Amino acid sequence: METKGRPLRADAERSIRAIMEAAEQLLGENPGATMEQIAEAAGVARTTIHRRFASREALVEIMTTAAWREISAAVEAARPHTAPPLVALHQATTNVLHIKSRWRFALSHVNPLGEEAAGIQAETMDRCDALFLRARETGLLPPGTDLLWTRQVYLALLNEIACGPAWDEPGGPDPDALAARIIDTLLYGVTAR
Template structure:
């Protein structure tokens, strides 16, 4: 959420709900209009503009918090789906579905994260990339991918498929599970053994 000093107290539950409402409102307003004002964000969040300003001094601070929060959701989506013991195909489906939900639901923030220079956001994305490469290596070792498939190329194709699906507003109206099935099928039939 918002960056707090180390000595700061955690937010109360009602304050935490308010911050989440503001972030969701910001995502909605900024997705529709990247130049949305704090007042428009407050309206989308269902709170007063003063409430937004109490939590976020500037619009840029709010956008940075939104980007950091979406990145944390992205990392959690990958972490909760990743398993070294589950079959790679199962993990690939779970990771894809989770990531699609985050990227579709938080598209504005995730697009900003991709261009961010924040070292923590870069660290999260590097960690996800490493997990993806490990999963694709497991998929190749178990015969889901051809033995000669270049892992970096496979990852780049996988990332491109996810990106394209999340940029297509018509496709994002479909169920994330249906999109996952199509995406994984495309990846494996294009690269499969």
């Protein structure tokens, strides 16, 4: 992490990470949680949280940007431009499910996105579109498939699963199995193959 072009010291980075994790947990349970409650949950002084974040809104915006950075890296790690489309789609879905389950509040409570998060989101959607185009070109998706509609349906399935109650259960679900179900539903509908 960096602030104003300078890398943060390791202890400052740990504090920021602890604050964001505590905020994600607390705000998910109580969207009205105060900065002081977040500081207490993170195990940092109130002055630390106020020094790092100008306001609660600024904290949530930074959390959202961090989440989108992770999603972008996760999609890129799936090699959407070079891996076989089905492999890339499955890996990207699995990766993103992991991230979305950890950032449920930050990814669902900021609208509109801040400028940086919106830019990262747009780049990620471009990668998604390129992957669906490759899927159509290789025959994974039928010719003439509406790629914008396909992306919208895919994201709706992904978001529904990532925000579902299964993640609240001890041990949680198997993201790899969920990714397979999302892709099967996208490609074949709800009927069993």
